[in-house]
Structure formats: C-alpha cells, structure tokens
Amino acid sequence: MLAFILRRVMQSVVVLFVMSLIVFSMINLVGDPVDMLVNPESLPEEIDRVRRDFGLDQPAYVQYWKFLTGALAGDLGNSFIFGRPALALMVERFPATLELATSALIIAITVGLPLGIYAGLRPNGWGTRIIMGGSVLGISVPTFWLGLMMIIVFSVILGWLPVSGRGETAVFLGIESSLFTLDGLKHLILPATNLALFKIAMVIRLTRAGTEEVMAQDYIKFARAKGLSSKRIVRAHLLPNILIPIITVLGIEFGTLIAFATVTESIFAWPGLGKLVIDAIVNLDRPIVVAYLLFVVALFLVLNLVVDIIYAVLDPRVRLQGEGG
Amino acid sequence: MNQLKLLSIQGLRTEFPTPDGPLAAVSGVDLEVTRGDVLGIVGESGSGKTVLGLSIMGLVDRPGRVTAGRIAFGGTEITNYSEAQWQGLRGNRIAMIFQDPTTSLNPVQRIGVQMIEAIQAHRDVSTDAARQIVREAMVRVGINSPDERLEAYPHQFSGGMRQRVVIATALLNEPDLIIADEPTTALDVTVQAQILRDMRRLCRDTGMALIWVSHDLGVVAQIAHRVAVMYAGRIVEQGATEVMLKSPSHPYTAGLMASMPANAPRGQRLVSIPGGLPQLSNLPKGCSFAPRCAHATTACDVLPELSPTSPDHAVRCVSPLQERS
Ligand SMILES: Nc1ncnc2c1ncn2[C@@H]1O[C@H](COP(=O)(O)OP(=O)(O)O)[C@@H](O)[C@H]1O
Ligand code: SF4
Ligand SMILES: [Mg+2]
Numbered sequence: 001m002l003a004f005i006l007r008r009v010m011q012s013v014v015v016l017f018v019m020s021l022i023v024f025s026m027i028n029l030v031g032d033p034v035d036m037l038v039n040p041e042s043l044p045e046e047i048d049r050v051r052r053d054f055g056l057d058q059p060a061y062v063q064y065w066k067f068l069t070g071a072l073a074g075d076l077g078n079s080f081i082f083g084r085p086a087l088a089l090m091v092e093r094f095p096a097t098l099e100l101a102t103s104a105l106i107i108a109i110t111v112g113l114p115l116g117i118y119a120g121l122r123p124n125g126w127g128t129r130i131i132m133g134g135s136v137l138g139i140s141v142p143t144f145w146l147g148l149m150m151i152i153v154f155s156v157i158l159g160w161l162p163v164s165g166r167g168e169t170a171v172f173l174g175i176e177s178s179l180f181t182l183d184g185l186k187h188l189i190l191p192a193t194n195l196a197l198f199k200i201a202m203v204i205r206l207t208r209a210g211t212e213e214v215m216a217q218d219y220i221k222f223a224r225a226k227g228l229s230s231k232r233i234v235r236a237h238l239l240p241n242i243l244i245p246i247i248t249v250l251g252i253e254f255g256t257l258i259a260f261a262t263v264t265e266s267i268f269a270w271p272g273l274g275k276l277v278i279d280a281i282v283n284l285d286r287p288i289v290v291a292y293l294l295f296v297v298a299l300f301l302v303l304n305l306v307v308d309i310i311y312a313v314l315d316p317r318v319r320l321q322g323e324g325g
Numbered sequence: 326m327n328q329l330k331l332l333s334i335q336g337l338r339t340e341f342p343t344p345d346g347p348l349a350a351v352s353g354v355d356l357e358v359t360r361g362d363v364l365g366i367v368g369e370s371g372s373g374k375t376v377l378g379l380s381i382m383g384l385v386d387r388p389g390r391v392t393a394g395r396i397a398f399g400g401t402e403i404t405n406y407s408e409a410q411w412q413g414l415r416g417n418r419i420a421m422i423f424q425d426p427t428t429s430l431n432p433v434q435r436i437g438v439q440m441i442e443a444i445q446a447h448r449d450v451s452t453d454a455a456r457q458i459v460r461e462a463m464v465r466v467g468i469n470s471p472d473e474r475l476e477a478y479p480h481q482f483s484g485g486m487r488q489r490v491v492i493a494t495a496l497l498n499e500p501d502l503i504i505a506d507e508p509t510t511a512l513d514v515t516v517q518a519q520i521l522r523d524m525r526r527l528c529r530d531t532g533m534a535l536i537w538v539s540h541d542l543g544v545v546a547q548i549a550h551r552v553a554v555m556y557a558g559r560i561v562e563q564g565a566t567e568v569m570l571k572s573p574s575h576p577y578t579a580g581l582m583a584s585m586p587a588n589a590p591r592g593q594r595l596v597s598i599p600g601g602l603p604q605l606s607n608l609p610k611g612c613s614f615a616p617r618c619a620h621a622t623t624a625c626d627v628l629p630e631l632s633p634t635s636p637d638h639a640v641r642c643v644s645p646l647q648e649r650s
Contacts, residue, residue, distance in 0.1 A: 218428035224384055225423075226443040226494065227416035230408075236442060240433045315433060316478040 001312075005305065012301040019297045023290050024067060028060050033080055033284040054080060067290070076294070077287035081280070086291040090273060096166055097265070097272030099177050101257040103192035105250065108199035113246075115200075116207020117234065123212060131204060138201030143260070147194040147267040154190060162187050164269035191268040195261060199253060206249060210242035217241075244314050251307035255300045330400070331501055331534050332358040332381070337394035339373075339380045348606040350376040350389070352558040355631065358502065363528055363535045365549030365566070367542050367581065371602050373558040374538045375424075378504045381536075382421050383411035399501065417447040420495035424507040426488035430479040436490055437475030443497050462493040466523060485516035492520070496527070504536045509544065521548055542581050546570055551637075554578050557602055557613040560631060564638035574634055574645035576618050612642070620644060 034051050051057045055066065067077060076086045119128040155163040167187035170180040178184025214220060215238065223237050262274030269275070273292065280288035312318045339351040350373045358364050366374050379385045381396060383406060396404045403414065415421075423429050431439060437459065444455040456475065463471035466489045479487055488508055495503050505524070509517035525548055528535050539545045545552055546566055553563040554575065562575040573579040580598035600617040609615055611626040618625070624643045631641040 218423055218425060219431040221384065222421075222423055222429045222491070222494075223431070223439075225382055225415055225421040227412045227414070227446045228442060229412060229446070232442065232446065236434060236438070237431050241431070244433070317432060317480050 001309075005309075008305050008308075012298070012305070015301060016294065016298060020068065020071065020290075020294055021064070023293045024064050025060070027286050027289060028063075031284045032056075033286055036284050037080055071294075076291040079280070079285055079288050081283050081285045081288075086287040089276060089288065090291055090295060093271065093273045093276045095176065096270060097258055097261050097274060099179060100188070100192055100195060100261055100264070100270060100272060101254065103179070103188055104195035104199060104257055105254055107192055107196035108203050109250070111196075112200045112203025113207055116204040117211050117238070117242075119204065120208040120211020120215065121234075132208075135201035135204045138197050143194060143198060143263050144267055146197060147191075147264060150190050150194055151267070161190055164267075166271055191264050191270050194268070195257060195264045198260070199250075199257065202253070203246065203250070206246050207242060210245055211238060214238050214241045240314075244311065247314065248307050248311055251303050251310065252300070255296070255303050258299060259296055330357060331360050331362070331398070332356065333397045334381070335395045337377070337380060337396065338392050339376050339385055339389060340392045341386075341389040343606050345606045347392075349558050349608075350605060351380060354394070354558075354560055356553065356560070358534050358536065360501065360534055361528070361532045362551065363525075363537060363549045365545030365552040366536060366538045366555060367540065367545050367552060368555035369540055369602060371605075372555040373605075374540075374555055375506050376558075377555070378421060378506050378536065378538060381504060382415055382419060383408075384415070384421075413447070416443055416495075416500070417498045418500055419502045419504065420498070420500040421504040422488075422491050422495050422506060422508045425511050426484050426491055426508075427479075427511070429491050430487060432479055434478075435475065436477055436479065436482075440475075440490070440494050440497065443494050447498050458497060459493070462496045463490075465496065465527065466490075466493045467519070468493065485512050485520070488512060488516075488520065492524070496531075499531065500533060502534045502536065504538070506538045507540065508537075510539070510541075517544070524548065541585075542578075543585050554581070557608060558605060559613065559641065561614065561641045562639070563631065564635075568635070568638050572646075574638070574640040575614075575642050576620050576646065577614050579646055620646075 033054070034047060034056060037054070038047050038050050048057075055063060058066075070077060074087070078084060079086050079089055082089060115131050119125075119131045122128050151163055154161045165187060167178045167184035168181040169176050169178045169184055172180045178188055220233060220237055223233050228236075258273070261270075261272060262278055264270065265272045265274035266278050273295075277289060277292040279285070280292070334354055334356040337351055337354040337356075338349055340347040340349050342348075352373075354377060356364070366377065368374055376385065376389070380391050381398075383403070385391065391404065394404070395402055398414070398419065403410070406414070430436070437456065440459045440462070441452060441455040444450060444458055445452075448455075450458075459475065460471040463474060468474055468486065468489050474482075474490075479490075482490065488511075492505075492508070509520050512520070521544065524535065524537075527533070535548075537545060537548050542552075549566050551564065552566050552569050553560050554569075554577065555561070556577050562569065562573065562578045569578065570582070573582055577598070584597045598617055603609060603613055603616060611628050612618070612621070615621040615625045622644070627643075629641050629643045631639050633639045634645055
C-alpha cells in the first residue's frame, strides 16, 4: 500500500509540473494584464513602470522560472488586483466552495441513490418512468438557467429563501461553516441544490444501471433461494456491489463539482473559489488563474488516489498495484 | 393422501412472453417426489430443467410465470403462495443449488455473513448460535477449519470449495428437499465424483429428498433412484433408474444413452442425436422430438400422453422401443 501511494505521489508531481508549463504558456498568449491595471489615459512611462513592477517586461521563460522557483517554496505569486498572495486568497475562499460542493454531493447521493434503486428494481413501473424523465431533464437543462429559475421562484416570488450570498457561519468541532446556522442553511440550500441537480441525475442513472446489472446476477438468485427478504437483499447484497462503482465515479465527480461550482457561485454570488477565478479571468489576474488551475489539477490527482484506496478497501478482490501478492 | 408424498406437481406450465407469442419453457409436467427420494432430471441444455426447478421455488424471472398446473409441497398447495409465504419456504423447507459455484456467492460479502443470514432469515437465533450451525454444516460437506473459512471471501476459494459452501448453505435449515441444478457441471471430474459421493451420503443420513438436475445421464445414474427425461419442456420418459438404463423406451432417451462415453464401443466415435432442440415458441404440433426421430410416423403428429409401460416406467411415445434383452 505504501509503495503504491509513494509511486502515485511521484507521478502526481510530474503531472503537476507539466500542467504548470502548459497553463503558464497558454495564459501568456491571452491579453495584456497591464491594460487592466492602469488607467487607459496613463502616460507611456507610467505603463512601463507598472509592467516592470509586475515583472511583465521579462521574457516568458524568465517569468516561468521565477514562478516555478516561487511555487516550490510555496509562493504562487501575488494577485495583480488584490496585491496579496494568490495562495492565501484561495485558502480564504476554499471553505465556502468546499461547503457548497460537499452539500451538493450529499444531496445528490441522498436523493439519487434511493430513486436509482427504485428504478432499477422496477424497470417497467410508472414511478420509474417519472424518475427517468426527470433525470433526462436534470441533465439537459442548463445549470445557470435552472439557477435563475430557482431564484425567481423561491426567492423573488415566494420569498422563502435569500436571493444570494453566503449566510452567517458558526464554528462547530473546530470547523467554521454556514451549515451550523439557520441563516447559513437558508443561503446554502438553493445554490447547493442547483449544483447537485446534474449530479442527482447522474447518480440515478449510475444506480439504476448498477441495480439492474446486480439483480440479474446468480448470487442474487441464490440469496432469494435462501429465503431472504427483499430488504435484506437490497442492503446486504445489492448495495455493497453497486456502491463500489458509484463511489469511484462520485469521488472523481467531486472534483468536477468544485470546478462546476464556478457557474453556480457566479449566479448566487457565493463567495467561493469559483467566483474568485471568474473575476480573475475577467481582470486577467494571471497569478490567480494559474494557481486555481494548478489547484484543480492537484485536487483531481488527490481524489483519484483516494478513490483507488477506498476501492481497494471496499472490494476484497482488488489488490493495489505495487502491493505484494 | 399419501403421507410420504413430499412434492407433487400436476400439469405444470411455465411461460415467458416473447414477441413471437408465449414460450412454454415447462409444459404439462407431472412429478412426484417422496421423502428420502433422489430424483434425477435429465435433458439437453434448453430443455427446461432450470425453469422447472425455479418454478418449484417460486423464483421464475418476471415476466415469466407459472400459467397452469399445481404444485403441492408436504400436502399443501403452494402454487399461489404470496411472496412472504415463498420466503418462508425457500431455503427453509426447499433449498436450491445453482450450476455455477463461481457466481452463486456474493463477491463482496464474507462467507460467514452469507451463511449466517440464511439461518437468521428463518430462525430467531443469535449470531453465535448461527455460527455454530454453520460450522457443523461446513464440516458435513468436508470443509476443513471452518472458522478461518467463515472470514474468507468467495474469491479465496476454489470452484469445488465454493460449491461445497453453497451446498452447506442449502443444508443449514435442514430442508426436506434440495433442488440441485447441475451443481457439478462446472467442476472437474474428480471434484464432481467427491461431491456426488458426499451428496449421496448426506441424503442417506438426513433422509432429505433430492432433485438432481443434469444434462449428463451418466452423472444422474450414479445418484438418482428415479430418472425423468425432459425434452422441450416436457417429460418424455420417467422411471426407476435401473429400468430406464436397461431398457430406455423413448427414442430420445436411447439417443442420450448412446451418446454416453461409457456406452461407446471401444475405438468408435460417440453417436450423438442429429439436429437440435426445436424452438420452444414454435413447437411441432405432435411429438416435439419428431423432427429428430428415426422412428417418426404420421401417428406422431398427435402429441402422445406420458403413459405407463410397466408399474415403475412411463413414456411419451406412440411406439416405444422394445425392451432390450
Ligand atoms: N428469464 C427467461 N426469459 C426468457 N426465456 C427464458 C428465461 N429463462 C429460461 N428461458 C427459456 O426457457 C427455456 C428453458 O431454459 P432452461 O430451463 O434454462 O433450460 P435448461 O436448464 O434445461 O438448460 C430456454 O429456451 C430458455 O430460452
Ligand atoms: S412419438 Fe413418434 S416421433 Fe415422437 S419419439 Fe415416439 S416415435 Fe419418435
Ligand atoms: Mg439449466
């Protein structure tokens, strides 16, 4: 297990390095950040000074070298706009995004799993048709449009929930989160549901396909031949088998939840990473964009590793490569 | 009513709807099994043996179902049992073992869990008490060091060992009848012989009845007191094993015997019956075997009844073969 983890960490470092090179080259091709930093009516000398101050007058490879040596020391550069370290800004914003993505994931599982199992057990039922129809809708309707509709219906017309922003937070077990206050929950519910919708549909489909596949297996027939109740068969034989692929996919999807959160955060003015990076893109705030992209890559790498480990723990047949035996 | 009559089936018909109309996998089957009896059911693949077994267990895959006939078990009609009533019967009074031991056990649950649940589905016993029953059943089928085995997962066992686990599971609640659906087909010859020997001993010791299903008349002859030969969903010949082996009266049975390796004259190729099973959804009007039968005449255009030729022998053929000397 340890050898496996070590090897994966080394692979991850290589991937991160290559990604940093790609991201850095690409971003140097778009726009001129200095235009955003100075008053359009500034004198040429003034513009040159700003360019020098930010090191933007240097050749790209020098800039990259500076970035790389800084990154190895834990410094991803300063935001052009905020004038503060990009990493610190991201660390500040990350809890809000994590909270949103985690809530969305929990919603997706608690809603999607039972519906998917129901649909898988009764492939021809009426309920199944409604569930599957709903899930097609969930996948095909754009997130931003649904988000706006949700705001119009629940906030503007019904007035039940706040329109935007993050609510009060409270500290519980050393974690500061808006999950622990009523106001926080009220603010969270719309954006989390909005972010979850796509995933609910995905969980339903995955679960249904898994359920149909597992229920056709001989071991289910043998379990029924033992006289087990349907409840027991679902809990002891169906669930453990469908959870393996579902957890694998969801582990990876957690990364896309954080990445997709950019749209939801923009609609609901949720002060998370996504909003930070969208603003950074608009303002050509290169250090933030680079730091964010590298962060997302690192996140996917870590999630992949964690998923592989969970997979090995859940499925007794799986032995990780690099592990003896 | 004869007290010894354990299972009594009359006119059983099991159909699957298909686009070309209903497919009768089992049709007009009459069977009787007394306590302690070992009945062999023989027929080539697709002749309806498995569906017959599943019909007795109330486990026919939907949308297939029993459409006619009656099944009585221990003097009680069970044909129209509710799902809850079936659950009380399955694995408790009637157990079933399936063909492929590699797929009969849930890959992600420990052997112990899968066996203990079979007891607790029917009896209100503690897990410790159930574990003791499991240990005893394992020893009875020749599994050594049961305590270690209980903690193992199916993939850690050989095919033969897995089938022993399945057999031990079937024995747990001391059923009156075990339906063994080709339990040794997937195993090698040595293991098959051992399991046959063990099953014979178990039946003798416990007095439970056994229905042994196989496509191999040779295997059935080693264990069964009586044999029923199935062809295209119908029983075409039935009788005491010695009588059937000595004087097969149905041309199909005679063909099966001629194709047994033990009966081939040295140095000669095996004779196999020409042709294959007819399409079940489109059977010939009269005798289903007619297209392959060397003795077919116009008299065979009417479906023959299963009629006795001697007290312990019945055959479904208009011109049964004469007894061989
Ligand atoms: N679930 C099912 N759906 C449709 N047809 C089935 C199903 N199970 C069995 N059959 C049909 O019933 C017939 C008998 O099958 P089976 O009982 O498995 O034969 P055997 O066990 O003798 O090999 C086959 O023609 C098969 O196609
Ligand atoms: S009834 Fe006719 S076709 Fe059928 S087995 Fe007998 S002789 Fe052959
Ligand atoms: Mg079969």
